[in-house]
Amino acid sequence: MNDIKYENNNFKFAYRVSAIIYNLDKTKILLFTGNDSDYYMLPGGKVKELEESIEAIKREIKEETGFENLDFELVGISEEIIKANEENVQQITFTYTTIYNEKICNQQFKSIESDWINFKWVRIDELSKCKIHPNCVVEMVEGKNIKKITHTIESRIFNGRNK
Numbered sequence: 001m002n003d004i005k006y007e008n009n010n011f012k013f014a015y016r017v018s019a020i021i022y023n024l025d026k027t028k029i030l031l032f033t034g035n036d037s038d039y040y041m042l043p044g045g046k047v048k049e050l051e052e053s054i055e056a057i058k059r060e061i062k063e064e065t066g067f068e069n070l071d072f073e074l075v076g077i078s079e080e081i082i083k084a085n086e087e088n089v090q091q092i093t094f095t096y097t098t099i100y101n102e103k104i105c106n107q108q109f110k111s112i113e114s115d116w117i118n119f120k121w122v123r124i125d126e127l128s129k130c131k132i133h134p135n136c137v138v139e140m141v142e143g144k145n146i147k148k149i150t151h152t153i154e155s156r157i158f159n160g161r162n163k
Contacts, residue, residue, distance in 0.1 A: 003046035018044030072096040
């Protein structure tokens, strides 16, 4: 299946998932930065055609970190519209939370999927010192401006006419 993304001239659209992954005592979260980047982001990636967002985040986290058997809960949905130079980007991201229940052996490590992705466990009380994209990540981690979200996934197959 293909990633859900669309490009047309100077416009790009993507449907993404991301995860706030806490350590066991919820004092740190996992962030990543690229080799040439000056900001951090939550781990995640694009949702594939016909893939539920919950399955997409499980797949993306396993592909990038090797972490498995995590219980994810939807915490927020963000929309970004970015205008930079001649390019316009619009993204919709479903953000989930989970707790990594194993001992953290490395405070920093490379992605198992891509050499340019550098992961780092960051203390929550030090998030304000980090440049994080998008800006709403800190609010989600701190539980600010979070409204109740009803998350329904419905898959249907119609054979014939709808009545």
